[in-house]
Amino acid sequence: MKELLESIEDVVRLSLPVDERFVITKHRFMADRKKRQKRICIVTGIHGDELEGQYVCYELSRRIREQVDSLNGIVDIYPAMNPFGIDSITRGIPAFDLDMNRIFPGNLDGDMNEYLAYKIIEELEGADLVIDIHASNIFLTEVPQIRINELNADVLVPIAKKANMDLIWVHGASTVLESTLAYSLNSKGTKTLVVEMGVGMRITEEYGNQLTDGIFSLMSELGIWTGEVPEIRNAIVAYDADGEDVCYLNAPCSGIYMKEKDHGSRVKKGESVGKIINPLSGAVLAEITAPEKGMIFTVREYPVVEEGSLMGRILKEKVLLENQV
Numbered sequence: 001m002k003e004l005l006e007s008i009e010d011v012v013r014l015s016l017p018v019d020e021r022f023v024i025t026k027h028r029f030m031a032d033r034k035k036r037q038k039r040i041c042i043v044t045g046i047h048g049d050e051l052e053g054q055y056v057c058y059e060l061s062r063r064i065r066e067q068v069d070s071l072n073g074i075v076d077i078y079p080a081m082n083p084f085g086i087d088s089i090t091r092g093i094p095a096f097d098l099d100m101n102r103i104f105p106g107n108l109d110g111d112m113n114e115y116l117a118y119k120i121i122e123e124l125e126g127a128d129l130v131i132d133i134h135a136s137n138i139f140l141t142e143v144p145q146i147r148i149n150e151l152n153a154d155v156l157v158p159i160a161k162k163a164n165m166d167l168i169w170v171h172g173a174s175t176v177l178e179s180t181l182a183y184s185l186n187s188k189g190t191k192t193l194v195v196e197m198g199v200g201m202r203i204t205e206e207y208g209n210q211l212t213d214g215i216f217s218l219m220s221e222l223g224i225w226t227g228e229v230p231e232i233r234n235a236i237v238a239y240d241a242d243g244e245d246v247c248y249l250n251a252p253c254s255g256i257y258m259k260e261k262d263h264g265s266r267v268k269k270g271e272s273v274g275k276i277i278n279p280l281s282g283a284v285l286a287e288i289t290a291p292e293k294g295m296i297f298t299v300r301e302y303p304v305v306e307e308g309s310l311m312g313r314i315l316k317e318k319v320l321l322e323n324q325v
Contacts, residue, residue: 004068005030011078012119014112022084022112024120027057027077029064038222039074041124042215044133046101046181048085048092052198053133055208060215070227075219076127081120089201091137102177105184121184128222129159130192131215132182138200139302140310143263144207145169147194149176150241152186157237160193162221164214164232166264167297167315172241199301236295236323238315245319247292249312251276251305255285259311263299273312276305293317 011024031037042060044053057079064071080086084094092099098113106117124130136142145167146160153170160168176183185192195211198204217232219225238245251257255276267273267290276286288311298313305311 002031002069004065004071005033011123012116014116022116024078024081024083024116026123027061027079029061029071029075029077031071031073037073038128038224039076039126040215040219040222040224041076041078041127041130042133043078043081043124043130043181045078045080045086046082046132047099047134048082048088048090048094049138049200050091050135051086051201051203052135052207053195054079055203055205056133056211056215059208059212063212063216067227070225072226073219073222073224075224101181102179104179104181105188120181121188124181124185124192125188125190127190128224129218130182130185130190131163131195131218132192133195133197133211135198135200135202136196136298139300141199141263141299141301142196143167143297144195144197144210145297146235147171147196149173149183149186150239151176153239156186156191156193159191159218159221161235161237162214162217162232163193163195163235164210164217164230165195165197165235166233168235168237169246170237170239170241172243234323236315236319238319245316247290247294247314247316248310249273249288249291249314251307251309251311252286254306256303257288257300257305257309257311258303259299261296261299261312263296263312265296267294267296267314269293274300290314295320 007028014022088094103117105121107114108118143166147169148156182192182194197207213230216229220229259274261273271290274288294314294316300311
């Protein structure tokens with residue numbers, strides 16, 4: 001067995017008041033110190049309340065250590081891009097009430113947060129592939145999926161198909177924020193995939209294992225991994241640039257939402273997917289039915305809803321037929 005070249009390194013370290021430090025670290029696995037190698041970067045923890053990626057980082061490290069001889073490149077793992085957010089279970093950067101994924105590409109001469117964003121881009125730019133792992137919020141559960149800006153679809157969709165996800169959702173350019181990490185890196189020529197899966201503040205081990213299998217598949221495609229990889233599932237590809245392939249279920253009134261379908265469920269037009277109830281009066285305030293035939297891929301987990309709250313998303317049947325699902 002060859003020697004494992006492994007290190008924990010600082011990406012950025014800043015001094016803070018009261019003798020504190022803001023530190024972003026990475027875990028690097030390297031096959032060879034001398035020759036030029038391909039590099040894949042696994043990023044998570046930009047939002048402190050999204051924890052699904054934490055298990056992926058652990059499982060990826062564990063499997064690499066078990067099969068050291070199969071490593072043929074560089075794997076950089078960044079579990080906590082927003083470490084204070086993770087420590088305090090806060091989505092944004094604590095004290096600043098700022099979403100880190102809205103300040104890229106940053107500014108070397110800006111304030112602390114802009115400087116952090118700049119250093120993160122500097123660190124990741126030039127990698128052969130970056131995978132930016134997110135979870136949903138505490139309100140919704142998402143099937144494992146990759147979301148792609150239509151401007152990058154030609155390049156990224158073929159790569160995403162190797163990632164073992166259930167869905168690849170191609171968005172219209174107008175719906176993608178230019179201040180995100182993925183947009184900034186892709187605009188600089190660094191291929192970046194955005195993963196959304198699971199639910200906020202929780203870890204879904206099944207999804208973590210699914211994505212980890214997909215990461216090894218991608219590593220194999222890049223030549224970074226020479227070992228065996230699990231069989232990869234065929235993802236549904238939804239080119240929803242015009243917004244016509246997805247139905248949104250929004251609450252018609254306030255109350256407690258009782259779901260009747262899990263994500264991945266097939267539904268017919270008019271079929272009941274849940275109801276909104278009033279716990280005080282015991283009345284059913286609204287019966288929620290599917291507006292179209294298709295597959296539910298987003299489901300409301302937090303039951304309290306207000307008028308307009310998102311309760312789910314349905315991928316229309318025509319997309320499923322196009323993918324022969």
